[in-house]
Every structure is written in structure tokens, then in C-alpha cells.
Amino acid sequence: MKKFKVIGLSAALVAGLISIPAQASADDGTVGALYLTIKSDDQKLALQYAGRPDGKEMYFRISGTVYAQVPGGGPVAPGLRQGAKLWNLEGYNVRKLVRNGEYIYLVSREILYYTDPNDPTKILTTWKSAYDGKTYPVVPILNDTVNSVYRVKSGVLYGVPAAIGTAFQVEGAVGAPTTLGDGTKVFISDIPLNYGLDDDGRYGIKDPFGFATGYTSRASDKFTGTTARYTGLEAFDFWISKPGQMRMLPKNAAGEARVPSGPAPFYNSWARVSPMPPFTCIGEAATGIHAIYHARAWTLSTWSKVEKWLRDAVVATDAQYQYAPATAPVAPGASADRFIPLWKNQTSWSAFFNSQLKGKGTAGADLTWANWCTNNAK
Numbered sequence: 001m002k003k004f005k006v007i008g009l010s011a012a013l014v015a016g017l018i019s020i021p022a023q024a025s026a027d028d029g030t031v032g033a034l035y036l037t038i039k040s041d042d043q044k045l046a047l048q049y050a051g052r053p054d055g056k057e058m059y060f061r062i063s064g065t066v067y068a069q070v071p072g073g074g075p076v077a078p079g080l081r082q083g084a085k086l087w088n089l090e091g092y093n094v095r096k097l098v099r100n101g102e103y104i105y106l107v108s109r110e111i112l113y114y115t116d117p118n119d120p121t122k123i124l125t126t127w128k129s130a131y132d133g134k135t136y137p138v139v140p141i142l143n144d145t146v147n148s149v150y151r152v153k154s155g156v157l158y159g160v161p162a163a164i165g166t167a168f169q170v171e172g173a174v175g176a177p178t179t180l181g182d183g184t185k186v187f188i189s190d191i192p193l194n195y196g197l198d199d200d201g202r203y204g205i206k207d208p209f210g211f212a213t214g215y216t217s218r219a220s221d222k223f224t225g226t227t228a229r230y231t232g233l234e235a236f237d238f239w240i241s242k243p244g245q246m247r248m249l250p251k252n253a254a255g256e257a258r259v260p261s262g263p264a265p266f267y268n269s270w271a272r273v274s275p276m277p278p279f280t281c282i283g284e285a286a287t288g289i290h291a292i293y294h295a296r297a298w299t300l301s302t303w304s305k306v307e308k309w310l311r312d313a314v315v316a317t318d319a320q321y322q323y324a325p326a327t328a329p330v331a332p333g334a335s336a337d338r339f340i341p342l343w344k345n346q347t348s349w350s351a352f353f354n355s356q357l358k359g360k361g362t363a364g365a366d367l368t369w370a371n372w373c374t375n376n377a378k
Helices: 007-017 033-036 043-051 242-248 308-315 350-358 370-376
Strands: 057-071 087-100 103-116 120-122 124-128 136-137 141-144 147-154 156-159 186-195 213-215 227-228 228-240 269-274 289-298
Touching: 007 227, 033 087, 043 087, 043 103, 043 147, 043 186, 043 228, 043 242, 057 269, 087 289, 087 308, 103 308, 120 228, 120 308, 136 370, 141 186, 141 350, 228 242, 350 370
Parallel strands: none
Antiparallel strands: 057 087, 057 289, 087 103, 103 120, 103 141, 103 147, 124 136, 147 156, 186 228, 213 227, 228 269, 269 289
């Protein structure tokens, strides 16, 4: 891993290495002006792992590994036993912050490639399954958009939940980080996931994708009994060192907060337990096999900082993934007290449906996941 030399804040200022913009006015309509009204330094830092208060783009470069989780350990096949390394995972999330009144939208899209387990720079286009011995095309993770929403009220930063614009909407203040012995702060987000792809018409995807079935008692669900549901766990840690905190919480000589420039030097760890990715055609309900994702990420300031091999792959796949979305449009009827998004955040499964199944069947009907697997198995 590349090592970075930490320069003391005062020395860096003297050397002119850190540029601190002039303080934003009381309310000039910018993200920075609203950021300066946040009272808590911890909440100021929390907003900075979401994006840059100066409104420019930031990249979280992601690098990790995917393993097999096999009930009982196997034996399924030598390449699909418990803990078998299936692929490397390489890509990034590109993001920026956009302001709308009291709201701050984190707008982002992410692209991740499954790569050779022995060479993380070799992008896979096919994969031979040790489960059935067949070869399938590899579909990368192409999630556009992956947005979230914050709100700043009376100097407090709030997170706006996914059930936005509904009677179940409850905003919660962003919580404090864990502080380690050396002063490093860790912002923790552990997310248990449990939903059907057709819950509340969120995605309108009725294909079961081989998921296991379960019962939900949420009043907003429009079915009774059992349905195929995506279940998983995603765990995120965002780390920033004591020198990094000092750098990203600049003040002027009078002790007044300033808007920092550049991306905060956060590091991120990400773990996910989920069904196997849909291109593998290994169903959760039939096999009990899951995928374990373990990755880390670090911030980059510009597209040019991404490695050339990865930039070339992104341009060849879909050039829009060089940049974050321009904005986050809201639906008619939204107001200062009721945020309603016009977008639907994509997941590996909804994006797979949109690119591989939607309208791909006979006479423009949707192709089923099971038929995709049959059609593409070689």
C-alpha cells in the first residue's frame, strides 16, 4: 500500500500546500455555506465522507475480494468450498454534494469490475462456475444512481431515510463516531437489508432471482404470506486520522470555521454478505450459497488520479461513470418538509434486471432470470 507522509497543519499552511477558500457568506446558496452552519465538528467530518463541502467531485477508489460462503463448508466443488476466493473486485464510487435549501444531496454512481483472483487488473468477461461446470458472462456492477440525503436544521446534520416522502419518514441526527486511542475517528454504518424487489413498487421487479422466501409484517407491503426477498448485511467503517481531522476542519485566525478544499483523507472498509451475484446463476434458495465481499477504499480528488487501466475500462464500458450525476431531481409535491426523490437507487440486482432482463423477452416482455441463465450457460 502506498504510504503518505503527514505534514503538520501549521507547516503546510506556511508552505502554501493547503488552500482554504474565503468563508462563504451567511447563505449564498452553496453547500459550503450550509456546511458552516453545522455546529458539531464530528458532524462536519461526517458530511465530508459523503462528499466535498466545496461542491466538487470526489472518488472513493474501491479494491477488494469476493469469497464463497458455503453451508457446511462443502464439498460443492474444489473451486466453491467455504472461503474459496472467487474474484477480486476493482472500481470506484464517484460522488459530489448538491444543495437544495436545507437539503444536501449526495449524488453518486459506482462501477465495480469482477477481476481475476490472481490479477486484480485483469477484468473478467466470462466465469466458469464450479457449481454446475458451465460458463457465464460476467456482468459488472453498474449502479446509477446511488444517492442519499442529508438535512441541516438549526446547526444539526440529519440523515433522511430511504422511506422518504411517506408517513414513515423520520429524520435522525447523524451519530457520533468511535474515537480510537490515537485520536482516529471511525464513522460506522452497519446496514441489515431485507426487502423484496417489488416492495411498495420500489423497483417493480417481480422476478424472484432465486432468493429465499420470508414473511414481512410491514404495513406498507402490499402482499400477505411469503415472497422472495433480498437479505444481506453491509458494514461500512470510515476512518480519518487526527492529522486528517485537523486538516479538514480549518479555522481562521479568529477561530472561525472555514470551508475545506479537496477530499477529506478518509479510508473506508466495506463488508457485505449477500446472495451470489446474479450472473453466477447460483440461487440462494436452492443452494444456500452466499458471497462475502471484503473491500477497502480511499479518496481521490480527480478522475486523472484513477489508474489508467481502470479509466480505460470505464470509458469502454460507459463513459458517464467518469462523473457524478449533475443533480438529484425531486418529484412534484416535494416541499421544505417533505422530500420526495425522483430517482430509485440501483442495486446489483435492479441494475442487472435493467440491463439484462427488462424488455429482453419475447415480444418485448421481460426475460426471467432463470431464462437468462439457461440462454447464457455455455
